[in-house]
Amino acid sequence: MIQFDRVFKFYRTERHTKIILDHVSVRFESGCSYALLGVNGAGKSTSLRLIAGIELPNEGKIRRDRRVSWPLGFATGLHPLMTGRENVKFVARAYGEDVRKVIRFVEEFSEIGDYMEAPVKTYSSGMTARLAFGLSMAIEFECYLIDEITAVGDGRFQARCKAAFDKRRQTADLIVVSHNMATVKDYCDRGIVLVDGQFLIFDNVDKAIEVYNRLNR
Template identity: 60%
Template sequence: MIRLAGVTKVYRTENHRKVVLDNVSYTFDTKHSYGIFGPNGAGKSTLMRLLAGTELPNSGKVTRDVRVSWPLGFGGGFHPAMTGRENIKFVSRIYGADTRRVIDFVEYFSEIGHYFDMPVSTYSSGMGARLAFGLSMAIDFECYLVDEITAVGDARFGLRCREAFDERRGRSSIIMVSHDIGTIKAYCDRGLALHHGKLIAFGHIDDAVEFYRKNH
């Protein structure tokens, strides 16, 4: 389970106050996979970071009793002065994974060649995404957070990502945000909509799709 209890998330600038979540309570039953709908700027990616624990709410609490991934492809946790290899070794130790196995998998899967032993600060955004996605696939999680999985690398690499992800979702649940309704319906059996700071749950994913289409 992943539980939100009275979670509020607000961003403030000098002239603006953006409410992403407004006192939201909800429990994700990780026996199911969830698709989250919402327009650009609604805060879907922020919600994913809150679920992952890479960002904290202003108030309320997020609790997890399953092993939850970071948002797939997210490389914000890499240290730019460390090499790809050093970053992978560091993260695998944090998660108690077999360091040698994880390094070998990511080096092969990411296909970034000699850059694997260069500082992450020298990477293009695409190379960083490849490294991050490979690491996501190298460590087993009970729940994967997916933020627009399709936008990683070229078509061939994208196919490899989907194949690797399909293999893991057979034994793990998913919480996904995407603008591609077909992708969400293919991967998820429950739907939510992020609407004006509230998280609205629907009994069937088609109901969430209909709500999203009507309101956006």
């Protein structure tokens, strides 16, 4: 279960305050996978970062009683000055995992070879995505956060990514941000639409898609 208790999140500039979540209270039930929908700029990715704990709310609390991933596709979470191996070690230790086991998995999965010993800032975007995805699959979570994953690498590697992720989601819940409604229907059974700082909650993902489509016309 993941619970928002009157969560207030905003960003302030010199001339403007952008409210992302306006004192939102919601419960993401265990055993359910949710689509998080909304027009561009509504705050979907920020909401995922709040769930992950990467960002904190300005007010309110977020409670988690399960192991939640960082947002898949959040490759910017890797430290650019550290090598791929150093990044993997750091994350493995932070999550209390067997460091050697995680490194071995990521090395085999990402297929970036000697670049494991190079600083991440020297990687291409594709290599960074491979490392980030491999790392996210190396650690088992009870809830995966998915933020518009794009295809990485050639067809063979994409098939490996899909197979690894399909295996993980057999035993885990998902919270998915995507503009691809086919993906949403495949992965999710419930839906939340983010509108004007509020979550509209739907027990049926098709109803959430219908509302999102009306907003996005």
